[in-house]
Amino acid sequence: MEQLTNDKLFRSVRELIEKSRSEIVRNVNTVMVYTYYHIGELIVNEEQAGNKRAAYAETIVKDLSEALSREYGKGYSHRNLDYFKQFYLLYRERIAKSVIAQSDTVKNISQSLIAFSGLFKISWTHYIQLMKISDPGEREFYERESIANNWSVRELQRQYHSSLFERLALSQNKRGVLNDANTAQISEAPVHALKSPFVLEFLGLKEDSGYSENDLETAIINKLEHFMLELGKGFLFEGRQRRITLESDHFWIDLVFYNRLLNCFVLIDLKIGKLTHQDIGQMQMYVNYYDRKIRQAHEKRTIGIILCKEDNQAVVEFTLPLNNEQIFSREYKLYLPSKEELKKQLL
Structure with a gap:
């Protein structure tokens, strides 16, 4: 009986640890995506403000990358900052329609993170892959499928390179998948x-x-x-x-x-x-x-x-x-x- 009790206790503790780890990973990912989005926003706003100073505007990302890399190390290369900008530009309409747009992102970070987690449910690495897809409907389709099927980044890459979007469209009425890309309905x-x-x-x-x-x-x-x-x-x-x-x-x-x-x-x-x-x-x-x-x-x-x-x-x-x-x-x-x-x- 004691052994059974210990086994049950172990399973309960293990389940708690695994759930906690998953929650930590989710929270870390949300903070990461949230931070990168707003870095992109700050860069774009600064560049737009500097339109009349073209020479200065061209060096914004380069200078910021060098300064952040000195302060925080890896992760803020010129290429990554360009990803942040692209992410902001592609997804700002989604944010504009949410409660996040109504709050002060500096004073209400906790509230904004909760709302953000409902809007962006996959990892930053997933979004890097998605940003390589130029068609908005196709990009939305792969994001929705990644969430619904819990795809890893590797599986997302495989499904994209195997032309899942086009193959499903061929299975229906040419553009059936595109028409459904913005809904979460299961046909x-x-x-x-x-x-x-x-x-x-x-x-x-x-x-x-x-x-x-x-x-x-x-x-x-x-x-x-x-x-x-x-x-x-x-x-x-x-x-x-x-x-x-x-x-x-x-x-x-x-x-x-x-x-x-x-x-x-x-x-x-x-x-x-x-x-x-x-x-x-x-x-x-x-x-x-x-x-x-x-x-x-x-x-x-x-x-x-x-x-x-x-x-x-x-x-x-x-x-x-x-x-x-x-x-x-x-x-x-x-x-x-x-x-x-x-x-x-x-x-």
Whole structure:
């Protein structure tokens, strides 16, 4: 009993420490972003005031960088001060609409920090990456996704370089993602959550190598966390090779997930070749089985995704009914696509 008590005490203390550490990190990040924003504001205001003194204005950042570096060491290089300026210029409209704009930032720093933490929820390093995105709607999209999915900076970089914004836009109505970029709504239409194509470069499979569907499935299982990030929000892994038995005939679904946001099962079948109508018929059977035998009354209808090497939208169109909202096909790529190529498809 004493050992159990000690174990329980240890877990409680550990949980408190971990939560406290997370809170400290969040607070430090908020202070950092807050400080950098207002440094940028001070620099911009000084430069604007010095418009009539062009020679002086050109040296403001250089002189300030040298003075701050002597006083505080690293962190205040000319490049970083330029980031502070850019951050202020890009996000000052957001601040102007908030309660922060109504307060004296020097006298009410504590209150301003609380409000600031609600406006800027990711790290300064995240914002450095976001500032490299010129399109405001696209930048807002990646910020929102970083917050919603708790992306690390590395994952943000990967999603950007794999053209997530363009791929989701292609999955919808060309500019659907852009239209939704300024909202935090989760679309209830399953097709809006599917990228086109899926990029699976993290699996380490080569385009010119001979691999089987089992190899593809095993690689996904071994990199399940990466695959779920590629799938999108709200996915929970339920299992692989889930068996369905119909009058002594056995069938196996490659991957089964549950999406807690869409409130439904998501079945994934893997195909290493071109999509056929037989593949669609097989998925229709899987979806029907889950809807009639597995799905509970409060859950929404099952979604089926056929992940294939080569899609065939004509076959999809004429195999499935016009009002299809359950079965979708998507190509997968084993390499990162060109952002320029995908952007051309959006024009």
